[in-house]
Amino acid sequence: MTTKTILFTKHILNIAALVLFMTMAGNTAMAQKWLPGHFIDVKGVRTTGYIHPNPGGRGPFSDEGFIEFKDEEHSTPYYLSTSDLQSFVAGRDSFVVAHAPGNETWAKREFDFVRVVIDEPVKIYATRGAGSGGSGGGKKVQVSPGIGIGTGTYGTSYGGGVGISIGGNGGGGNNNKLSYYYGSNTATMKHLTRENFIDIMSEVMADEPEVVEQIRANHYGIGNIEKLVAYFNKVKDSHQ
Structure with a gap:
């Protein structure tokens, strides 16, 4: 040759x-x-199947976020908007329906889904759909599928990583920063900022003094909050 x-x-x-x-x-x-998961509808009924959290295009209502769902892997999918749902879990991530706080808008939507980053008495939420007052605009949805399906109404917010981050109209746009919020529920959400990060996260993670010590030593900030969440979950899980 x-x-x-x-x-x-x-x-x-x-x-x-x-x-x-x-x-x-x-x-x-x-x-x-398509990720394995489930949704809780407005009547509190849970339905398990497969979820596409970023279907793109136009949803049933112009001012509402939406997902695509199918009961079986090869069945015909259909749309579900925020007015149909209380929450859903896709892969390892949990989402709840929320109204943009105050005079803020989320990519021109009044209602959208926010990811439950930490499900404690004071919760941490995240979205890429934030408008005025947020730390980022953007429309893109990032998906990191997990192998576990959460439990309970909101599912589990554990797992670390950015996971699915919903906000905006899906289907493209700039991959801008996540905006984070805190509150006992979505009705009381306020922006998590660099200025209030130490106090708020110390309160959220108060049950783990080891983690709070790291926060107050400025080892974590809003720029690496997902690493802090992974660390918090690791320490928390070590007690179980």
């Missing part, structure tokens, strides 16, 4: 490997679009 033939063969093999990789990546992306 000549050198030219060998080089040509290697070139063909490299192209074949690239095509295989792109096909596998495309299949993975399609698989990640």
